[in-house]
Amino acid sequence: MQLKPLVRSLAVALSVLAVAGCSSTGGTQDGDAYGSQSGSTAGAGTGSGVGTSGTGQYGSTSGGAGQQADSRIPEVRTIYFDYDRDSIKSEYESVVMAHARYLQSNPNARVTLQGHTDERGTREYNMALGERRARAVQRFLNIQGVSPSQMSVVSYGEERPAVNGQGESAYSQNRRVVFSY
Amino acid sequence: MQTLSKVWLFCALLLISSVASANLTIEITRGSDQALPIGVVPFEGGEGLPEDIAQIVQDDLERSGMFAPLARNAMFERPSQASDVQFGTWRSLDVRYLVVGRARQTGSGFELQFELMDISGQSRMIGETVTVSGNDLRGAAHYISDQVFEAITDIRGAFSTKIAYVTAQGVGDNMQFGLYVADADGQRSQQVLTSDQPIMSPAWSPDGRKLAYVSFETERPAIYIQDVSTGQRVQATSFEGINGAPAWSPDGRKLAMSLSKDGQPDIYVLDIGSRSLDRVTQSNSIDTEPAWSPDGRSLIFTSDRSGGPQIYRTPVNGGGADRLTYTGNYNARARFSPDGDELFLIHQSGRGYQVARQELDGGRLVVISETTRDESPSVAPNGTMVIFATQQGGSGFLSAVSADGRSSFRLPAAQGEVRDPAWSPFLN
Structure with a gap:
């Protein structure tokens, strides 16, 4: 039982090395990408990478830059939710759209949508709330034309907080769906 | 092969450290004002044992919220059997019940004797000799707590759970x-x-x-x-x-x-x-x-x-x-x-x-x-x-x-x- 984390961290270390070789920007881990930033700034940061031109316009892909971006897994892989909500906030639609384009351009890619909640309330009930969030993203991607076979959903409920601590600043970072490739 | 054995050693150490740190320590945060005063006298012959039987029993009873144990340093007599109990002494300490007992090592383990006294009724309520095989003294102490708890409250004790x-x-x-x-x-x-x-x-x-x-x-x-x-x-x-x-x-x-x-x-x-x-x-x-x-x-x-x-x-x-x-x-x-x-x-x-x-x-x-x-x-x-x-x-x-x-x-x-x-x- 104790061997597993060791093997896992080794695997993570190897994959980080591998990724570092082909990507100029590090931080493929969600935790790394968000450790010091708040959700909204991280969301805004995607604007440069994955054309936010058509805000509110689903399905319309942009030109050359967009094509290039679609060959890489979008860097922003976490979106955040309001308390007790599973609706995708408008500020994160561009992020989900970028993943939709990537998955459509790469039919062999598979994503696991990991749903999370903050710590308030009971554990198993939160497991169900986390699943609702992940399924909301799954539905959104599906509507965008992503094949169901490319997506799976796992809820972690409140079991894997992104940050420890109480108060809205911690809670808001924990209510999230992570795109895990 | 050498690396592998090192990994195993590392894992073994991890295991030991995590086991050692996983015990939980009780802190009473709120006592009931209706708790019954009870004395649990240190067991005669218990000094050299790996566990303090009377302390475990006392802690069990206190944790239930139904008992308020008398502090040890207030016990100026330490009887170990019913016939030695001076009821007046304990009544003057406002104790309603008293647990006394003795412990001795046997060839294969330990033998514990305990008796529960009703101080106000001046009577012996229960008593038993508990044979402990191996070193399960904690288990035996929880068993005694269960018996004492049930004799006084009419509710089955849950200390051995x-x-x-x-x-x-x-x-x-x-x-x-x-x-x-x-x-x-x-x-x-x-x-x-x-x-x-x-x-x-x-x-x-x-x-x-x-x-x-x-x-x-x-x-x-x-x-x-x-x-x-x-x-x-x-x-x-x-x-x-x-x-x-x-x-x-x-x-x-x-x-x-x-x-x-x-x-x-x-x-x-x-x-x-x-x-x-x-x-x-x-x-x-x-x-x-x-x-x-x-x-x-x-x-x-x-x-x-x-x-x-x-x-x-x-x-x-x-x-x-x-x-x-x-x-x-x-x-x-x-x-x-x-x-x-x-x-x-x-x-x-x-x-x-x-x-x-x-x-x-x-x-x-x-x-x-x-x-x-x-x-x-x-x-x-x-x-x-x-x-x-x-x-x-x-x-x-x-x-x-x-x-x-x-x-x-x-x-x-x-x-x-x-x-x-x-x-x-x-x-x-």
């Missing part, structure tokens, strides 16, 4: 989880499972030999059943979606659970032997956290079918569900009292999430905990206490409150967070 709980350390993708079993006083913890993936919702089989729990070790939730003493285990379910909240039927043959394989989570019952699965609820809402009524005929569960989470009851064979809770907007994770008349649950009050008690059919809901980030209440098999997980000052620990809310204690861990407690049934 166990608790299962989950530990967690770290954050995000870098976490370690452990499943442990310890004595009801938090001592003698034993590791059941560790994982870098979440472990949740341990539940004792009615015979106290197995635990059902949720583990994400395959990177998604599945329900396992593990024999606590042998470590042998089987995967009970691994359906698409949520496999959660396992709950044993009173006859130990079935597991109720929450599965989302057919959409929103619903309550299902798995026959463990035949592996047949029956769907109990069919709703477009969250149905989870089932618990069996003591007669095995109905299930209570949490559902948000009316908006927020509330407690419902349904016959096990299916059919309509009745709503049981109406106070407030959030009532979840209910458990029955052993007699089936009351529910203990998590209620969102004006202060936060607290443990509350409610009579089954529409009675008044009463908050019994003082903490405000409470989860996972689990009722002692004699119904006198409820153990639950809570948080205060940034750390998660176990706490317990008497069913009447009068007394409470906490069981903090040396490090990390402790959660998801499950109180075992009676084990003997």
Whole structure:
């Protein structure tokens, strides 16, 4: 039982090395990408990478830059939710759209949508709330034309907080769906 | 090969350190003003023993909230048998009951003699010679606590029971989880499972030999059943979606659970032997956290079918569900009292999430905990206490409150967070 984390961290270390070789920007881990930033700034940061031109316009892909971006897994892989909500906030639609384009351009890619909640309330009930969030993203991607076979959903409920601590600043970072490739 | 053995050594050290740090230490947080004064005199011949029998008995009784033990330094006589007890001495100390005893080592273990005196009635209530094989002195002490408790209160003692709980350390993708079993006083913890993936919702089989729990070790939730003493285990379910909240039927043959394989989570019952699965609820809402009524005929569960989470009851064979809770907007994770008349649950009050008690059919809901980030209440098999997980000052620990809310204690861990407690049934 104790061997597993060791093997896992080794695997993570190897994959980080591998990724570092082909990507100029590090931080493929969600935790790394968000450790010091708040959700909204991280969301805004995607604007440069994955054309936010058509805000509110689903399905319309942009030109050359967009094509290039679609060959890489979008860097922003976490979106955040309001308390007790599973609706995708408008500020994160561009992020989900970028993943939709990537998955459509790469039919062999598979994503696991990991749903999370903050710590308030009971554990198993939160497991169900986390699943609702992940399924909301799954539905959104599906509507965008992503094949169901490319997506799976796992809820972690409140079991894997992104940050420890109480108060809205911690809670808001924990209510999230992570795109895990 | 050499590297491999180093890895094993490293793992062995990890194992030892995590076992050593997993004991929980009791802190009494609130004593009842109705507690009975009792003296537990240090056992004659107990000085050289590896455990302080009288101290364990005293701590057990104090933890129950029903007893207020006399401090040792106030005992200026130390009788070890009934015939030596000067009733006047103890009456002047306002003691109502007195436990005296002796201990001696035998060839194969120990022999403990104890007697319980009623000071106001000037009589000997009970007495027994307890033979301890091996070094299970703690077990023998808890047994004595059980006898004393029952003789005075007429309620079966639950000091010889166990608790299962989950530990967690770290954050995000870098976490370690452990499943442990310890004595009801938090001592003698034993590791059941560790994982870098979440472990949740341990539940004792009615015979106290197995635990059902949720583990994400395959990177998604599945329900396992593990024999606590042998470590042998089987995967009970691994359906698409949520496999959660396992709950044993009173006859130990079935597991109720929450599965989302057919959409929103619903309550299902798995026959463990035949592996047949029956769907109990069919709703477009969250149905989870089932618990069996003591007669095995109905299930209570949490559902948000009316908006927020509330407690419902349904016959096990299916059919309509009745709503049981109406106070407030959030009532979840209910458990029955052993007699089936009351529910203990998590209620969102004006202060936060607290443990509350409610009579089954529409009675008044009463908050019994003082903490405000409470989860996972689990009722002692004699119904006198409820153990639950809570948080205060940034750390998660176990706490317990008497069913009447009068007394409470906490069981903090040396490090990390402790959660998801499950109180075992009676084990003997």
